[in-house]
Amino acid sequence: MTTVTPMTTAALSPSSRQLMTELQSLGLRLVDPNAGAASRRGGAGPSDHKAVTIDGHTIMVPVHTSSAWASPFVAEAPGADGSSALKRGAIPIARIEFPKQPRFYALQTLDGVPYSHIATLHGADVLATTVLQTCIRYESRRKACKFCAIGQSLAAGRTIAHKTPQQLAEVARMAVLLDGVKHMVMTTGTPPGSDRGAAVLADSAFAIKAAVDLPLQGQCEPPDDDRWFERMHAAGIDTLGMHLEVVNPGLRERIMPGKAAVPVARYLAAFEAAVQVFGRGQVSTYLLAGLGDTREEILAMCERLVALGVYPFVVPFVPIAGTPLEDHPAPDALWMKSVLEPLGAMVAMAGLRSADIKAGCGKCGACSSLSQYERQDES
Ligand code: SF4
Numbered sequence: 505m506t507t508v509t510p511m512t513t514a515a516l517s518p519s520s521r522q523l524m525t526e527l528q529s530l531g532l533r534l535v536d537p538n539a540g541a542a543s544r545r546g547g548a549g550p551s552d553h554k555a556v557t558i559d560g561h562t563i564m565v566p567v568h569t570s571s572a573w574a575s576p577f578v579a580e581a582p583g584a585d586g587s588s589a590l591k592r593g594a595i596p597i598a599r600i601e602f603p604k605q606p607r608f609y610a611l612q613t614l615d616g617v618p619y620s621h622i623a624t625l626h627g628a629d630v631l632a633t634t635v636l637q638t639c640i641r642y643e644s645r646r647k648a649c650k651f652c653a654i655g656q657s658l659a660a661g662r663t664i665a666h667k668t669p670q671q672l673a674e675v676a677r678m679a680v681l682l683d684g685v686k687h688m689v690m691t692t693g694t695p696p697g698s699d700r701g702a703a704v705l706a707d708s709a710f711a712i713k714a715a716v717d718l719p720l721q722g723q724c725e726p727p728d729d730d731r732w733f734e735r736m737h738a739a740g741i742d743t744l745g746m747h748l749e750v751v752n753p754g755l756r757e758r759i760m761p762g763k764a765a766v767p768v769a770r771y772l773a774a775f776e777a778a779v780q781v782f783g784r785g786q787v788s789t790y791l792l793a794g795l796g797d798t799r800e801e802i803l804a805m806c807e808r809l810v811a812l813g814v815y816p817f818v819v820p821f822v823p824i825a826g827t828p829l830e831d832h833p834a835p836d837a838l839w840m841k842s843v844l845e846p847l848g849a850m851v852a853m854a855g856l857r858s859a860d861i862k863a864g865c866g867k868c869g870a871c872s873s874l875s876q877y878e879r880q881d882e883s
Pocket of ligand 1: 865871
């Protein structure tokens, strides 16, 4: 049985790594849905999942997806020590923990907005926000990315449409003071205009950095003008994410008809320019594995990205309830392993490890077990 140990950066055993990959593909059933911090539903990026700590490493595991309801994994209600038995079928295989509800969730701004509507805790120690909860891509079903749920949490009243720089600075400072968050992710829906969100990210970063010393990642589509990279960096953004999501051009057109208007070639040129500003390994992209790109297509793109100094954060697709892809199956765990194992070796060989990233999803690593495959030599 795997045991729970204190938070550590040590390598995991191959069996724990395999367990993480399987949990992220198959999902988890919860006997006590209220265990730990609230699970995340809707919103930008991967969602419908819950933070789970295994062997000191926190990962996000699908709990609200249809595949999770059929998962062989079940977590018993936490005991007095806060840990839960993880079972595969009826057999206990590990003890796991759920990160606790952060203290900053109890606060609200002077104008009455709950802090949790401005930013949320991701993984174990990451503050995350979607600065603009609206997106030009999401305004029509025809153009929207089929995996995205950015409008759901807004419609449900769990967030606000535009977080001001002042609100973000206030929440970031308190999340550091009360809960010890270590870095922050700012993503955004794409606004109208050629900066594609770079301006609102820069304004937000400037205010946050004036309030608290917290490493920041900005995430947006490639702006039309590469000078935005200098501006974002000067405003206090330490790392940049520009997310390809899908690699095959035909598939991009089908899955994200609006966003595919920005071709892969523009992303590659933008990556090259951004690495000049942010540095090797401090620019990253999300690749959603399991939407139809083949293993070979994903790994070939990762080779190009790594050669540019870009960290390719390959994440198993999570089918979010209420999106057009809610019934699309999550990728098989063995197939994920066949992608992550060579990719882990590739990024480690290139000196682009998760541990060296200053802030953001690649550093957090909770949405993919990739970082665990970067350390195979140590296990
Ligand atoms: S990897 Fe990114 S999206 Fe996933 S939990 Fe971490 S910060 Fe959030």
